[in-house]
Amino acid sequence: MISKEEVKHIAKLARIKLNNQEVLKFQKELSLILDYIEQLREVDISKIDLKKGLGKAQSVTREDKEIKKSLKQASKLMELVPDKKDNYLKTKQIL
Amino acid sequence: MDLTNLTIKQVHQGLLKKKFSVLELTKLYLEKIKKEDKHINAFLDICENKSLEQAKETDKMIALKKEIPLLAGVLFGVKDNILVEGVQATAGSRILKNYIAPYDATCIKRLKKQGAIVLGKTNLDEFAMGSSTENSAFGPTKNPKDLTRVPGGSSGGSAAAVASNFCHFALGSDTGGSIRQPASFCGVVGLSPTYGTVSRYGLIALASSLDQIGPITKTVEDCKTIFDIIRGEDDLDSTSASAKQLIDSDIKTVKDLVIGIPKEYFIKGIDAGVLKLIKEAIKKYEKLGAKTKEISLNLTKYALACYYIINPSEASANLARYDGIKYGHSADTKDSDSLLEVYLKSRQQGFGDEVKRRVMIGTFALSSGYYEAYYLRAQKVKELIKKDFEKAFKEVDVIFTPVTPTPAFKIGERATDPLEMYLSDIFTVSGKLAGIPAISVPCGEVNGLPVGLQIIGKSFEDDKIIKVAEFLEK
Numbered sequence: 001m002i003s004k005e006e007v008k009h010i011a012k013l014a015r016i017k018l019n020n021q022e023v024l025k026f027q028k029e030l031s032l033i034l035d036y037i038e039q040l041r042e043v044d045i046s047k048i049d050l051k052k053g054l055g056k057a058q059s060v061t062r063e064d065k066e067i068k069k070s071l072k073q074a075s076k077l078m079e080l081v082p083d084k085k086d087n088y089l090k091t092k093q094i095l
Numbered sequence: 096m097d098l099t100n101l102t103i104k105q106v107h108q109g110l111l112k113k114k115f116s117v118l119e120l121t122k123l124y125l126e127k128i129k130k131e132d133k134h135i136n137a138f139l140d141i142c143e144n145k146s147l148e149q150a151k152e153t154d155k156m157i158a159l160k161k162e163i164p165l166l167a168g169v170l171f172g173v174k175d176n177i178l179v180e181g182v183q184a185t186a187g188s189r190i191l192k193n194y195i196a197p198y199d200a201t202c203i204k205r206l207k208k209q210g211a212i213v214l215g216k217t218n219l220d221e222f223a224m225g226s227s228t229e230n231s232a233f234g235p236t237k238n239p240k241d242l243t244r245v246p247g248g249s250s251g252g253s254a255a256a257v258a259s260n261f262c263h264f265a266l267g268s269d270t271g272g273s274i275r276q277p278a279s280f281c282g283v284v285g286l287s288p289t290y291g292t293v294s295r296y297g298l299i300a301l302a303s304s305l306d307q308i309g310p311i312t313k314t315v316e317d318c319k320t321i322f323d324i325i326r327g328e329d330d331l332d333s334t335s336a337s338a339k340q341l342i343d344s345d346i347k348t349v350k351d352l353v354i355g356i357p358k359e360y361f362i363k364g365i366d367a368g369v370l371k372l373i374k375e376a377i378k379k380y381e382k383l384g385a386k387t388k389e390i391s392l393n394l395t396k397y398a399l400a401c402y403y404i405i406n407p408s409e410a411s412a413n414l415a416r417y418d419g420i421k422y423g424h425s426a427d428t429k430d431s432d433s434l435l436e437v438y439l440k441s442r443q444q445g446f447g448d449e450v451k452r453r454v455m456i457g458t459f460a461l462s463s464g465y466y467e468a469y470y471l472r473a474q475k476v477k478e479l480i481k482k483d484f485e486k487a488f489k490e491v492d493v494i495f496t497p498v499t500p501t502p503a504f505k506i507g508e509r510a511t512d513p514l515e516m517y518l519s520d521i522f523t524v525s526g527k528l529a530g531i532p533a534i535s536v537p538c539g540e541v542n543g544l545p546v547g548l549q550i551i552g553k554s555f556e557d558d559k560i561i562k563v564a565e566f567l568e569k
Contacts (some may be wrong), residue, residue: 014442037469050474
């Protein structure tokens with residue numbers, strides 16, 4: 001069973017706020033899931049070289065060049081921004 | 096002629112013979128949805144104006160050009176995690192409640208080009224995480240065969256819409272079983288194609304190394320028609336496979352066929368009625384001259400654990416984009432000047448419980464000190480599972496299994512125990528981890544509840560499993 005502190009730490013890394021009740025609920029549920037996936041330790045993986053396997057699937061790449069998008073496309077994206085000022089998206093102060 | 100029960104082929108023939116106009120057909124289906132979907136909740140959004148407009152244009156074009164595109168007048172539902180320009184795409188989540196898609200997914204573009212018309216967006220488990228559609232932020236979908244039961248998930252709205260004759264076909268997405276399992280529960284056909292054959296551009300990402308869009312249809316023939324249109328290379332998807340890799344089926348008759356029956360899929364715990372129907376389906380093929388062979392897929396036992404590391408890990412990375420800044424729900428944080436508070440609260444309010452669970456499990460599995468023990472190990476087991484299948488396919492052409500251990504379960508029955516829900520995917524995740532294609536095709540009913548046979552094929556032999564499924568339908 002993972003501790004309450006661990007749940008709080010994971011939630012913070014995951015950027016999800018939890019209240020005390022949720023911490024208790026997820027402590028129980030996450031522990032059950034983690035116990036279940038533990039069984040993967042039984043599998044012998046010593047002979048697997050991932051580099052060989054992954055070599056088969058090839059990524060499609062393109063030239064590292066700017067793709068021109070229309071203003072209309074850009075304004076559609078800006079319409080989705082929750083908070084903006086002068087056509088810039090606005091956030092709280094970072095530094 | 097019952098116009099509300101047409102296959103894609105029948106729509107095309109009906110238009111050729113001028114039995115109805117596209118506008119008449121569209122109005123009829125919209126009315127049917129309005130009248131009946133309140134009991135099912137298959138659709139989250141109906142594109143009434145857009146579809147009527149497109150119907151009128153199609154009728155005009157047919158009158159003018161005298162030729163009818165393959166999918167003219169074909170009406171379809173789109174899982175609400177696939178983007179249709181100018182239409183909502185919520186992914187079943189509060190965090191995207193007001194999100195309007197700024198562009199078309201590649202598969203939508205291809206279908207529209209053939210004249211198909213989007214009727215609406217269908218319900219799903221939030222971000223496609225679930226096996227019952229109960230995890231939708233907008234209420235569960237009911238199984239049209241029995242309103243007290245789930246339609247399966249996560250593409251439950253799509254499967255229920257096709258089974259209810261609300262549309263001619265629907266699109267779903269399959270990450271661990273999300274097309275095949277609801278297709279099985281609702282008694283329709285569902286294809287999870289080989290990874291890389293259908294572009295993922297415009298699909299809201301869950302687990303990028305597993306996600307694949309596919310058709311949910313009334314017949315195997317329709318499934319092939321839609322698959323042939325949506326498949327193919329796409330520069331906008333970095334894991335898109337070359338179209339040349341797809342292999343045409345070399346199966347002419349059932350006599351050419353060697354069917355593998357993996358003993359690990361016929362274990363205790365399978366519903367007796369399901370088992371009986373699967374065995375009967377296998378016998379039908381044997382009667383037609385197919386050979387069957389018992390095979391062993393040793394790692395089946397570990398597939399689900401492997402899947403529930405890879406899926407949450409990739410999900411946690413993919414869902415990091417929902418931050419309350421760029422789009423989607425943003426929490427009211429007027430009394431705070433902390434940016435972190437915007438992230439924490441927006442995601443607390445926007446995500447449902449299953450999404451929170453998976454994002455946290457994934458964050459844990461990828462965090463410093465745990466990566467090798469979880470994600471890297473799971474990737475290696477995935478490679479072993481792939482090898483398991485490769486070995487099996489040296490002896491057999493296709494593999495037959497049940498899609499799920501039971502028919503559709505009751506609404507609420509598995510909602511309180513996440514692990515119990517995960518077990519619904521036990522027969523569908525293995526093939527998915529191997530990246531290989533699988534189709535669910537109806538093979539009978541247990542007490543009025545549909546059961547699907549799963550036909551699994553080799554990588555890029557999607558055509559072959561479709562062909563093999565056709566024999567059962569005949």
